Amino acid sequence: MDAFRKRYGDDPDVCHHPAIRNTEACFQSSALAVRLAQEFGSRLHILHITTEKELQLFEDKPMNEKHITSEVTVSHLLFCDDDYSTLGSRIKCNPSIKTKSDRDALRKAITTNMIDTIGTDHAPHLLSEKQGGAFKAVSGMPMIQFSLVNMLELAEQGVLTIEQVVEKMCHAPARLFQIEQRGFIRPDYKADLVLIHPDKPWKVCQENILSKCQWSPMEGHTFKAKVEKTFVNGHLVYDDGRVDADYRGAMLTFNR
Ligand SMILES: [Zn+2]
Numbered sequence: 067m068d069a070f071r072k073r074y075g076d077d078p079d080v081c082h083h084p085a086i087r088n089t090e091a092c093f094q095s096s097a098l099a100v101r102l103a104q105e106f107g108s109r110l111h112i113l114h115i116t117t118e119k120e121l122q123l124f125e126d127k128p129m130n131e132k133h134i135t136s137e138v139t140v141s142h143l144l145f146c147d148d149d150y151s152t153l154g155s156r157i158k159c160n161p162s163i164k165t166k167s168d169r170d171a172l173r174k175a176i177t178t179n180m181i182d183t184i185g186t187d188h189a190p191h192l193l194s195e196k197q198g199g200a201f202k203a204v205s206g207m208p209m210i211q212f213s214l215v216n217m218l219e220l221a222e223q224g225v226l227t228i229e230q231v232v233e234k235m236c237h238a239p240a241r242l243f244q245i246e247q248r249g250f251i252r253p254d255y256k257a258d259l260v261l262i263h264p265d266k267p268w269k270v271c272q273e274n275i276l277s278k279c280q281w282s283p284m285e286g287h288t289f290k291a292k293v294e295k296t297f298v299n300g301h302l303v304y305d306d307g308r309v310d311a312d313y314r315g316a317m318l319t320f321n322r
Pocket residue numbers: 114160187
């Protein structure tokens with residue numbers, strides 16, 4: 067037990083989280099939802115696909131030809147169960163982080179039409195709430211600040227192309243939810259833009275985490291790409307470390 071505690075720190079049992087919330091539970095619940103959608107002809111979008119096994123529930127064809135679609139989160143594309151030993155409850159989320167082969171299958175699925183969109187599942191819990199391992203620590207992690215740079219890093223590693231990052235994170239969500247005037251750089255669309263420096267290495271530390279929760283599973287990680295500016299509705303809200311906290315966004319509108 068001591069060696070175990072040494073390895074997993076204060077979260078000696080968090081590595082069991084994927085055994086508690088396991089592959090079979092994920093498959094059965096996703097399969098039930100798909101079965102009901104097929105039976106009643108409903109439009110269905112399943113979030114947070116985490117296992118290779120669930121991929122058999124989806125079809126590799128263009129999104130507009132399907133009425134059952136799916137999403138994977140940045141966290142499930144990044145982490146696998148090996149990471150519980152170093153990150154403990156920080157990467158505890160629901161559905162749980164699964165095996166490396168699940169992660170690799172998900173990475174492959176985003177290069178096809180099997181998985182349609184990539185989400186952030188941003189959950190900025192306090193670090194104090196993330197204590198206590200599999201049974202007590204709350205689930206979820208703050209990922210929104212690091213979602214794009216992580217995906218660009220996967221693109222750099224050859225997991226997918228930059229065009230696929232844009233497709234799965236911007237174009238497809240806008241089309242899927244029929245969001246008006248967003249998700250594309252087009253005349254008459256809202257200018258939601260991000261300016262990236264592709265080669266400006268920076269290390270994640272407490273001081274540059276913008277979420278109020280002040281921690282990240284990415285702490286200590288060095289990214290090559292850096293967000294320099296972010297525009298929301300054409301308004302510069304983030305400029306090289308400074309956030310315009312006075313600016314408020316606008317409610318999304320839909321074409322439906
Ligand atoms: Zn979620």
